[in-house]
Amino acid sequence: MFIIGIGSNLAAKGYASPLDTGFAALDELAAPHLLVAACSPWYESAPVPESDQPWFANAVAIIDTEREPEFLLDRMQAIEARFGRVRGEPNAARTLDLDLIDYDGLILDTPRLTLPHPRMHQRRFVLAPLCDLAPGWRHPLLGQTAAELLAGLPPGQPVRRAGTP
Numbered sequence: 001m002f003i004i005g006i007g008s009n010l011a012a013k014g015y016a017s018p019l020d021t022g023f024a025a026l027d028e029l030a031a032p033h034l035l036v037a038a039c040s041p042w043y044e045s046a047p048v049p050e051s052d053q054p055w056f057a058n059a060v061a062i063i064d065t066e067r068e069p070e071f072l073l074d075r076m077q078a079i080e081a082r083f084g085r086v087r088g089e090p091n092a093a094r095t096l097d098l099d100l101i102d103y104d105g106l107i108l109d110t111p112r113l114t115l116p117h118p119r120m121h122q123r124r125f126v127l128a129p130l131c132d133l134a135p136g137w138r139h140p141l142l143g144q145t146a147a148e149l150l151a152g153l154p155p156g157q158p159v160r161r162a163g164t165p
Contacts, residue, residue, distance in 0.1 A: 003101040019057040040129030042162035060129040124157040
């Protein structure tokens with residue numbers, strides 16, 4: 001299973017909201033040898049770490065591909081750039097954040113890419129939508145399912161389904 005996290009808390013130029021930006025980015029992911037097989041419902045989440053930034057629109061997508069993880073990373077970073085992502089201060093507000101969460105259980109730690117994503121198991125905004133798609137997915141290093149990881153998170157990191165109070 002190949003899992004990508006999608007997040008936005010600033011509308012990209014030409015889009016009305018971060019949610020619209022996320023929808024458009026999901027459409028951009030599709031390419032030859034890259035199929036978006038499923039997408040979770042969209043969530044709204046408070047910034048992590050806590051700050052006065054706007055809330056994020058988040059989802060998780062499962063993709064099918066024959067391409068290598070570095071290809072996916074290059075593709076995701078090119079899409080982020082097209083949507084106006086500027087890399088600067090860590091955890092700053094952004095038009096688009098695409099993260100490669102898992103690449104079929106591959107364990108990788110290079111200067112450019114760490115798999116599975118090193119903080120995904122601590123992030124409610126990743127685990128909640130992942131549980132909508134694949135609650136039984138197992139973290140390649142920790143051995144716990146997405147549902148177990150979500151249930152084990154401490155209080156905090158507010159998330160809600162997009163469009164709900």
